Amino acid sequence: MNKTQTNCPICDGAAKQADATTGDFLEISCPECGEFQISRTFLQVVKDHPVSVRRQSLERAKIRARYGLPPLVTSYDLP
Numbered sequence: 001m002n003k004t005q006t007n008c009p010i011c012d013g014a015a016k017q018a019d020a021t022t023g024d025f026l027e028i029s030c031p032e033c034g035e036f037q038i039s040r041t042f043l044q045v046v047k048d049h050p051v052s053v054r055r056q057s058l059e060r061a062k063i064r065a066r067y068g069l070p071p072l073v074t075s076y077d078l079p
């Protein structure tokens with residue numbers, strides 16, 4: 001899978017991004033936040049939220065994630 005350099009949508013640090021096989025999501029690999037998937041709708045609104053709120057959203061997604069699968073952060077995880 002092709003990975004491109006990007007800024008982490010959660011912490012704004014350097015991360016890698018790959019297109020997930022199921023179109024509406026991106027896979028992010030961040031040295032600080034780990035591996036997770038993010039919906040394109042979340043990506044569109046994430047810049048409107050401070051980093052602390054983004055981290056909360058990722059934490060919520062981690063709690064919800066099934067064992068062995070990367071967490072999927074969607075706009076529903078925003079407060």
Ligand SMILES: [Zn+2]
Nearest residue numbers: 008011030033
């Ligand atoms: Zn990050």
